[in-house]
Amino acid sequence: xxxxxxxxxxxxxxxxxxxxxxxxxxxxxxxxxxxxxxxxxxxxxxxxxxxxxxxxxxxxxxxxxxxxxxxxxxxxxxxxxxxxxxxxxxxxxxxxxxxxxxxxxxxxxxxxxxxxxxxxxxxxxxxxxxxxxxxxxxxxxxxxxxxxxxxxxxxxxxxxxxxxxxxxxxxxxxxxxxxxxxxxxxxxxxxxxxxxxxxxxxxxxxxxxxxxxxx
Numbered sequence: 262x263x264x265x266x267x268x269x270x271x272x273x274x275x276x277x278x279x280x281x282x283x284x285x286x287x288x289x290x291x292x293x294x295x296x297x298x299x300x301x302x303x304x305x306x307x308x309x310x311x312x313x314x315x316x317x318x319x320x321x322x323x324x325x326x327x328x329x330x331x332x333x334x335x336x337x338x339x340x341x342x343x344x345x346x347x348x349x350x351x352x353x354x355x356x357x358x359x360x361x362x363x364x365x366x367x368x369x370x371x372x373x374x375x376x377x378x379x380x381x382x383x384x385x386x387x388x389x390x391x392x393x394x395x396x397x398x399x400x401x402x403x404x405x406x407x408x409x410x411x412x413x414x415x416x417x418x419x420x421x422x423x424x425x426x427x428x429x430x431x432x433x434x435x436x437x438x439x440x441x442x443x444x445x446x447x448x449x450x451x452x453x454x455x456x457x458x459x460x461x462x463x464x465x466x467x468x469x470x471x472x473x474x475x476x
Contacts, residue, residue: 262314264348267337270314275299276307280331283317287330340402344409344422365397420455423447427455428474431465435473 262270271277278297282288290308294301308329311317318332338349359367367390375383413425423445430436430444438456442449456472459465466475 262350264337264350267314267335267350268339268348270310270316271337273307275303276311279304279307279311280316283329283331287320287328289326289328293329342402342406342409344406344413344425420458423451423455424459427452427459428464431472431474435471437470438472441472 271280275297279293282293282296288296290301290304293308294304297304308317308319312319316332316335317329319327319329321327334353336351336353338351340347340349359365409425409429412428413421416424426445426447427441430441433444436444438449438453441456442452445452447455456465456467460467463475465472
């Protein structure tokens with residue numbers, strides 16, 4: 262599901278309350294209705310939306326009651342700063358090779374056939390790591406905004422913010438006017454004009470149709 266659509270879906274407080282309840286245990290419609298204080302019909306409508314998005318799934322027990330549970334792991338990130346707005350969703354997987362990450366070091370060894378005590382210790386370790394990563398993300402977000410501010414301050418005029426965005430895009434990788442235009446979400450003609458100005462100031466250079474930062 263598109264992250265913007267997911268953000269709209271989770272913008273409803275009752276749907277968030279349903280997911281919070283289902284994170285603790287599977288529930289049937291009447292249970293959910295009593296817990297969040299809305300009618301069963303409204304609960305069914307919310308569950309249908311969540312089911313369509315692939316966030317919940319259901320099964321029927323021996324008494325023919327339909328139980329709902331969360332279907333998958335999902336992480337949704339929202340970035341808001343003076344220089345960036347965006348949403349990003351990802352489905353975490355244990356098969357991800359975190360040892361290839363350039364800027365972090367994590368003990369990713371998985372213990373097989375662990376007993377209850379070992380699992381509890383591993384859970385505690387992972388919860389600590391989750392908190393540390395959250396703090397690191399907040400620090401990185403803050404530094405990104407600071408660096409973008411310093412980069413923008415290198416230029417003068419009303420288009421200083423755009424020039425900073427274009428330099429940031431080229432720092433990621435070189436590209437054509439159209440490619441840079443997509444990255445900064447600005448019209449190609451506006452980006453081309455910005456690139457020409459950056460070239461005049463020896464901040465960017467062109468090789469055929471490709472633009473890049475000087476080595």
